[in-house]
Amino acid sequence: MSTTETVAPDAESDRWADVRDLPPSAKLVAKVLDYNETLSQSQLAEETLLPPRTVRYALTRLEDAGVVESRFSFSDARKRLYSLKV
Template identity: 50%
Template sequence: MSPPDTSTGSTIERSCSDCERLRDQSPSAKLVYRVLDESESPLTTRALSDRTLLSPRTTRYALRRLREADLVTRQTSPDDPRQYQYQTANIDRTR
């Protein structure tokens, strides 16, 4: 049996790397990350707050911590330049 091909950095390997960085995060940050990871498109703070049932303040704090850990990326919303949209970093959206 040959060893698995790891030359391209599989999704599993990236997930394990993310697990290491997620380990030190708060439960609310882990919940926000999970919702973002399961979403097929970027989400606003309000959408995340609605889906997680966390307060907007807690959601913002979790997003800041996740961004500091390079687990989440932020971009300006194309619909409203005053808002940001978030998604998990370094993921393959073709799953």
């Protein structure tokens, strides 16, 4: 049992290792996606209170780091939905 207790904090820190060196806006977007399973860019802007341009930049950085994945929305093909991969 003590082995799993020591592994859990390491697993949590390793989980966020790819995000650690990113800008604060990207960290905030990642944390909001951690709490919400899937959100659109406009929903992320509402939740984080960041300007849409900043959210777009943060999502680009997160996608480049391989932390976020995106897919087209089935209800509106013009929108993309983002979810956290870590």
